[in-house]
Amino acid sequence: DQQVKQNSPSLSVQEGRISILNCDYTNSMFDYFLWYKKYPAEGPTFLISISSIKDKNEDGRFTVFLNKSAKHLSLHIVPSQPGDSAVYFCAANTRGYGGSQGNLIFGKGTKLSVKP
Amino acid sequence: EPEVTQTPSHQVTQMGQEVILRCVPISNHLYFYWYRQILGQKVEFLVSFYNNEISEKSEIFDDQFSVERPDGSNFTLKIRSTKLEDSAMYFCASSASVLTDTQYFGPGTRLTVL
Numbered sequence: 001d002q003q004v005k006q007n008s009p010s011l012s013v014q015e016g017r018i019s020i021l022n023c024d025y026t027n028s029m030f031d032y033f034l035w036y037k038k039y040p041a042e043g044p045t046f047l048i049s050i051s052s053i054k055d056k057n058e059d060g061r062f063t064v065f066l067n068k069s070a071k072h073l074s075l076h077i078v079p080s081q082p083g084d085s086a087v088y089f090c091a092a093n094t095r096g097y098g099g100s101q102g103n104l105i106f107g108k109g110t111k112l113s114v115k116p
Numbered sequence: 117e118p119e120v121t122q123t124p125s126h127q128v129t130q131m132g133q134e135v136i137l138r139c140v141p142i143s144n145h146l147y148f149y150w151y152r153q154i155l156g157q158k159v160e161f162l163v164s165f166y167n168n169e170i171s172e173k174s175e176i177f178d179d180q181f182s183v184e185r186p187d188g189s190n191f192t193l194k195i196r197s198t199k200l201e202d203s204a205m206y207f208c209a210s211s212a213s214v215l216t217d218t219q220y221f222g223p224g225t226r227l228t229v230l
Contacts, residue, residue, distance in 0.1 A: 034218065043120070043207050043221035044159065089159065100172060103149060103161040104219060 003027055004092050006107035013114050019077040021110050023090030028071065032093040034104070035064060035075045037086045044089055048075070080114045087111045118142040120222035122208050128228045129198055137193045137225045139208030148191045149209040149219060150183065152176070159207065165191065198229045 005024045013019045025033075031052040036044035050057040050064045050073065057064050063076045077084055087109040095102030121140045129135050141148050150162040164171040165183050182194045191210075195202055205226050209219040 036221070041223075041226075043122075043223045046218055046220060049218055091159075102147075103164055103172060103174075104151070104159075105161070106159040108158050 002107075003030075004090055004105050004107040006088075006090055006110050008110050009108070010111045010113070013080045013112065015082055015114055015116050016079045019075075019080045019084065019112055019114065021075040021077075021088050021090075021112065023073045023075075023107055025071050025073075025092050027092070028068075030092040030094065030105075032095065033064070033066065033073050034091045034093065035062075036089045036091060036106075037084075038089060038109070039086050047088075077112075080112075082114045082116050085112055085114050118144075120208055120210055120220055122206075122222040122225050124225060125223065126226045126228070128230065131200055131229055132197050135195050135198055135227060137195075137206050137208075137227070139191045139193070139222055140189050141191055141208065141210030142212075142220060143189070145210035145212050145220075147171075147211045147213065147219075148183075148185070149211075150193045151207045151209060151221075152204040153207065153224075154201075154204040162193070162206075195227075198227075200229050203227055203229045 003026050034049040035047040038044045048059050048062045048064050050066050055066050066073045089109045090107040091104040094100040123138045148165045151159050153159045161174050163173040163177045180196045184192050205224045207224045208222040211219045
């Protein structure tokens with residue numbers, strides 16, 4: 001039962017170009033989404049989030065877009081840098097759904113490789 | 117910048133033994149969580165904790181698991197009798213309030229059950 005899906009296990013991008021990571025969710029009750037970056041042997045690091053009352057949130061090189069009707073969000077990284085190479089996880093907060101106090105449901109992740 | 121810390125970084129144990137994984141959440145945070153990631157799989161929610169009691173737990177969090185906040189800074193996960201399938205990375209997370217919805221994760225403890 002994949003409520004949060006990241007269908008691309010990997011993505012390779014040239015340095016300086018745009019990286020676009022995609023995420024789909026199945027439950028329209030989810031109203032808060034987050035992106036985390038993870039390096040090997042480290043914990044997930046929070047990158048950026050978006051509430052369902054918005055369709056875009058920007059922080060420096062990172063922009064998250066939310067399309068509620070399509071139940072789709074994407075993370076854009078512009079320009080991509082070699083240090084961005086990591087696994088990126090999309091997550092939905094379950095707060096308010098089924099009485100949940102709020103925990104995170106993660107996608108499987110997309111491994112981004114930015115080549116110099 | 118404040119961060120969540122976890123100890124140990126790696127724990128090796130024999131099947132059937134008890135393990136305690138330790139976490140120090142960010143100091144002004146009120147909500148605490150444990151997640152785990154089995155190798156090659158998703159990060160999965162285990163339990164959330166607020167005001168000295170469990171707020172929510174997943175079906176993974178059975179009677180073999182328990183959590184405690186023994187003092188003002190530590191947050192622990194105990195597995196009473198470990199099984200081979202408990203081998204995973206265990207991540208602690210904390211958030212300032214449920215309203216902010218952003219959970220900050222520690223570096224994880226790799227648990228290996230032999």
